[in-house]
Amino acid sequence: MNALLSVEGVDVHHGDLQALHGLDLTLDEGETLAVIGANGAGKTTLLRTIAGSLRATRGEVRLDGDPIGSTPAHVRVARGIALTPEGRRIFPSLTVEENLLVGGYRGRKGPWDLRSVYELFPLVHGRRTRAGAHLSGGEQQATAIGRALMANPRLLLLDEVSLGLAPVVVKEIYAALPQVVARGTTVLVVEQDLNQALGVADRVQCLLEGRTVLEGPAATISREDVTAAYFGLQE
Amino acid sequence: MDWLNAVIQGLLLGGQYALLACGLSLIFGVMRIVNLAHGVIAVAAAYVALWLVQDGSVPLLLALVVVVPVFAAAGYALQRGLFNPALGGGELAPLLVSFGLGIVLTNVLQQVFSADSRSIGIGSLGTSSVPLAPDLSVGVFSLLTFVVGVGVIAAVQLFLSRTSTGRAMRATSDDPETAQLMGIDQRHLYGVATAIAIGTVALAGVFVGMSTQFSPTYGDLVLIFAFEAVIVGGLGSLWGTLLGGLVLGVAQTVGAQVDPAYGILAGHLVFLAVLLVRPSGLMPRTVTA
Amino acid sequence: MSAVTDVRRRGGRASMVGSGLLVVAVLVLALWVPYNVSLGTLSSLVGLFVLVILGTTWNLMAGYAGMVSIGQQAFIGIGGYGVIHLADAVGLPVLGAVVAAAVVCGAVAWATSFLVFRLAGGYFAIGTWVVAEVVKLLTTQVDALGGGSGLSLGAFQGADRVARVATVYWLGLTLAVVVVLATFALMRSRVGLGLTAIRDDPTAASGLGVPVDRSKRIVYVASSAGVGLAGALTALNTLRVTPDSIFSVGFTASMIFVVLIGGIGTIEGPIVGAVVSFVLQDRLADLGSLYLVVLGVVAIVVVLLAPRGLWGLVTRVTDVHLFPLVHTVRREASED
Numbered sequence: 001m002n003a004l005l006s007v008e009g010v011d012v013h014h015g016d017l018q019a020l021h022g023l024d025l026t027l028d029e030g031e032t033l034a035v036i037g038a039n040g041a042g043k044t045t046l047l048r049t050i051a052g053s054l055r056a057t058r059g060e061v062r063l064d065g066d067p068i069g070s071t072p073a074h075v076r077v078a079r080g081i082a083l084t085p086e087g088r089r090i091f092p093s094l095t096v097e098e099n100l101l102v103g104g105y106r107g108r109k110g111p112w113d114l115r116s117v118y119e120l121f122p123l124v125h126g127r128r129t130r131a132g133a134h135l136s137g138g139e140q141q142a143t144a145i146g147r148a149l150m151a152n153p154r155l156l157l158l159d160e161v162s163l164g165l166a167p168v169v170v171k172e173i174y175a176a177l178p179q180v181v182a183r184g185t186t187v188l189v190v191e192q193d194l195n196q197a198l199g200v201a202d203r204v205q206c207l208l209e210g211r212t213v214l215e216g217p218a219a220t221i222s223r224e225d226v227t228a229a230y231f232g233l234q235e
Numbered sequence: 236m237d238w239l240n241a242v243i244q245g246l247l248l249g250g251q252y253a254l255l256a257c258g259l260s261l262i263f264g265v266m267r268i269v270n271l272a273h274g275v276i277a278v279a280a281a282y283v284a285l286w287l288v289q290d291g292s293v294p295l296l297l298a299l300v301v302v303v304p305v306f307a308a309a310g311y312a313l314q315r316g317l318f319n320p321a322l323g324g325g326e327l328a329p330l331l332v333s334f335g336l337g338i339v340l341t342n343v344l345q346q347v348f349s350a351d352s353r354s355i356g357i358g359s360l361g362t363s364s365v366p367l368a369p370d371l372s373v374g375v376f377s378l379l380t381f382v383v384g385v386g387v388i389a390a391v392q393l394f395l396s397r398t399s400t401g402r403a404m405r406a407t408s409d410d411p412e413t414a415q416l417m418g419i420d421q422r423h424l425y426g427v428a429t430a431i432a433i434g435t436v437a438l439a440g441v442f443v444g445m446s447t448q449f450s451p452t453y454g455d456l457v458l459i460f461a462f463e464a465v466i467v468g469g470l471g472s473l474w475g476t477l478l479g480g481l482v483l484g485v486a487q488t489v490g491a492q493v494d495p496a497y498g499i500l501a502g503h504l505v506f507l508a509v510l511l512v513r514p515s516g517l518m519p520r521t522v523t524a
Numbered sequence: 525m526s527a528v529t530d531v532r533r534r535g536g537r538a539s540m541v542g543s544g545l546l547v548v549a550v551l552v553l554a555l556w557v558p559y560n561v562s563l564g565t566l567s568s569l570v571g572l573f574v575l576v577i578l579g580t581t582w583n584l585m586a587g588y589a590g591m592v593s594i595g596q597q598a599f600i601g602i603g604g605y606g607v608i609h610l611a612d613a614v615g616l617p618v619l620g621a622v623v624a625a626a627v628v629c630g631a632v633a634w635a636t637s638f639l640v641f642r643l644a645g646g647y648f649a650i651g652t653w654v655v656a657e658v659v660k661l662l663t664t665q666v667d668a669l670g671g672g673s674g675l676s677l678g679a680f681q682g683a684d685r686v687a688r689v690a691t692v693y694w695l696g697l698t699l700a701v702v703v704v705l706a707t708f709a710l711m712r713s714r715v716g717l718g719l720t721a722i723r724d725d726p727t728a729a730s731g732l733g734v735p736v737d738r739s740k741r742i743v744y745v746a747s748s749a750g751v752g753l754a755g756a757l758t759a760l761n762t763l764r765v766t767p768d769s770i771f772s773v774g775f776t777a778s779m780i781f782v783v784l785i786g787g788i789g790t791i792e793g794p795i796v797g798a799v800v801s802f803v804l805q806d807r808l809a810d811l812g813s814l815y816l817v818v819l820g821v822v823a824i825v826v827v828l829l830a831p832r833g834l835w836g837l838v839t840r841v842t843d844v845h846l847f848p849l850v851h852t853v854r855r856e857a858s859e860d
Contacts, residue, residue, distance in 0.1 A: 051416055077418030089413040091406045102406045105399060106418035151418060269646020320828050330592055330646045331827045338777055339820035342813040455773060462650040500661045503654050507639055514642040
């Protein structure tokens with residue numbers, strides 16, 4: 001089977017600072033991959049490079065085998081890549097419902113519309129007329145995921161879902177993910193919370209300082225290995 | 236009765252100012268560009284309409300139907316060709332580019348149409364009036380301008396709040412980077428916003444040309460009035476711009492009632508007073524992006 | 525043992541040669557030119573000095589403090605009207621009237637800054653223009669200032685024409701040199717350092733304790749006082765002011781062209797821009813409004829394609845800095 005997404009030998013720089021060093025990653029259709037790592041490991045950079053808000057200085061990103069490295073972000077959305085950015089980035093002056101509608105701007109066909117998103121997140125439905133500026137962190141996160149789903153993506157990129165949220169809220173949001181996967185969406189989740197990451201993913205890839213240090217199926221990988229890789233400890 | 240008359244005339248004049256200001260407000264709201272060529276573009280539209288009517292013997296209404304879309308298209312090209320590249324060059328670049336554009340347009344008009352004052356003749360429409368009370372009547376044409384002004388503001392506001400493209404504009408105004416992650420092509424969207432802005436200011440310019448004498452440098456005054464309407468109204472919505480236009484119009488006509496020389500000055504002073512007392516305008520943004 | 529240290533210094537050999545040439549140019553303008561050109565040329569050269577002052581002061585605001593004003597004609601007008609009124613009606617000596625007019629400009633700028641500083645970016649630009657319009661409209665209402673028809677300078681009446689033109693010429697040259705040096709000194713002071721920080725990152729600068737508003741206000745007042753000098757000089761040179769001519773937004777247009785063409789954000793740029801503008805004006809005057817069309821197009825092209833202007837092109841090739849503001853950091857190995 002052909003990979004849905006492949007990242008091949010990608011270097012990314014922030015000015016003089018190199019954030020990713022020849023990174024490789026592949027993701028098959030329907031799979032859920034968790035990318036984990038400490039602060040500054042390059043996880044967010046990786047997602048932003050896949051979504052198109054950052055450009056790789058070397059290497060290639062492919063969707064269905066087609067190079068998309070020079071495709072602008074807005075066109076990548078039309079081709080089925082949607083990102084829930086770090087910090088949620090809800091449009092503050094738009095209502096929740098308007099935020100969702102903007103997510104569906106491209107009008108891609110698929111299972112997700114206002115109704116199915118509200119079913120997935122009843123919390124969001126209850127807040128639909130509220131301005132984005134006046135949401136709690138959990139409401140923002142659910143709205144942000146709903147907004148990304150409105151694009152009916154083939155590949156959903158989730159950045160730091162649990163960051164700054166109460167554990168009970170995180171649990172609620174992660175509980176919704178299997179329904180997303182069940183409708184055929186491939187998910188790449190970036191997470192610092194190991195338990196959540198291992199619980200939801202088929203496969204885990206661990207980054208350290210812009211390089212992959214550990215990779216394997218979530219079911220067989222040991223927590224000790226992950227912890228060691230996470231902190232860059234040698235065996 | 237004189238004072239009441241002055242207020243009513245001022246409100247009607249305010250409709251015209253709101254129409255002039257609508258595009259300035261829209262462009263700033265969506266992409267934070269202050270277009271210093273805004274005024275001269277209005278005047279350019281008046282000249283083109285005049286040329287069509289006088290030299291081309293085109294009926295005035297048809298001239299309007301031609302001018303507005305042509306200017307809207309030019310607005311799109313202006314955004315894609317000049318303003319979008321300038322946006323990459325820092326905060327000052329778009330401002331300075333629009334300043335240069337204003338100088339170019341003013342002097343091209345000067346070259347082509349000379350510096351003489353002109354106006355677009357509208358025959359009996361300009362002199363007929365509707366009586367409101369024994370001593371009080373309003374000009375049909377001012378009333379028409381007012382209705383068009385309010386209508387355009389309402390239409391653009393409705394477009395922003397109800398349509399997918401309008402929503403995308405507001406989202407881009409809030410957070411341009413995230414808007415691109417929603418699949419919004421910022422450069423095209425900015426083009427559409429400027430097309431609407433330039434289309435409306437062209438319409439406004441033709442109305443100005445029908446109501447008063449204009450010359451190539453008249454755009455300076457148009458820009459200042461439009462700007463005052465925007466700031467007095469506040470940057471919350473186009474309704475604020477309408478309110479700002481009305482306040483400015485009334486200030487000018489009431490000032491002129493005191494002494495004809497004080498009309499424009501009174502408008503400026505009201506603007507400065509608002510700046511001093513309520514710097515965010517009469518209808519400020521309630522949610523800060 | 526050897527260590528690597530960063531040595532920070534200002535200027536270099538090429539820059540010293542450049543600065544030397546600049547001094548020579550000023551000396552030639554002061555000592556040779558007045559005795560070797562016609563009176564008409566001498567008088568028109570005052571226009572060059574006005575352009576240098578206008579460009580330098582506008583650059584101080586826009587290039588260093590990020591404030592684009594299109595209302596600086598207010599201070600040309602106040603400077604022009606001020607010098608004539610103070611010399612003729614109040615009876616100050618001409619030099620005293622020039623300085624006093626500039627002080628008045630600074631005071632007006634200080635007072636109005638509390639209004640226009642409430643506006644940011646492009647709206648600040650138009651706000652300053654409104655203030656200029658108000659000043660102009662108020663001026664036409666004052667009978668003592670000649671109402672709509674303006675004022676003529678009487679102080680030079682009876683003076684020898686040669687002596688008058690020469691006096692104004694030397695005064696103009698002196699003022700231009702003073703304004704450039706004062707700007708240079710301001711930029712080397714703490715205020716200048718703070719402004720550079722503000723330009724690079726306003727939030728960080730403010731967090732580090734740079735008084736953003738106060739620094740901007742100092743620049744606005746200083747720059748407007750400088751513009752007042754240029755206005756006074758213009759009035760002394762033309763002997764007459766009218767509201768429409770001396771409050772013309774065209775003055776601001778020339779400031780902007782001078783700065784953009786020469787190079788924004790450098791001391792040298794506006795000087796280069798003033799010279800280029802002056803020569804173009806002289807050569808292309810016959811073109812009338814077409815000349816301004818060309819200038820507008822050039823301004824747009826410069827902003828989009830060569831935002832550092834002519835001086836930017838020079839420094840990219842030669843690393844010459846006539847005014848040592850730029851720090852060069854060089855790694856040098858030293859023995860411990």
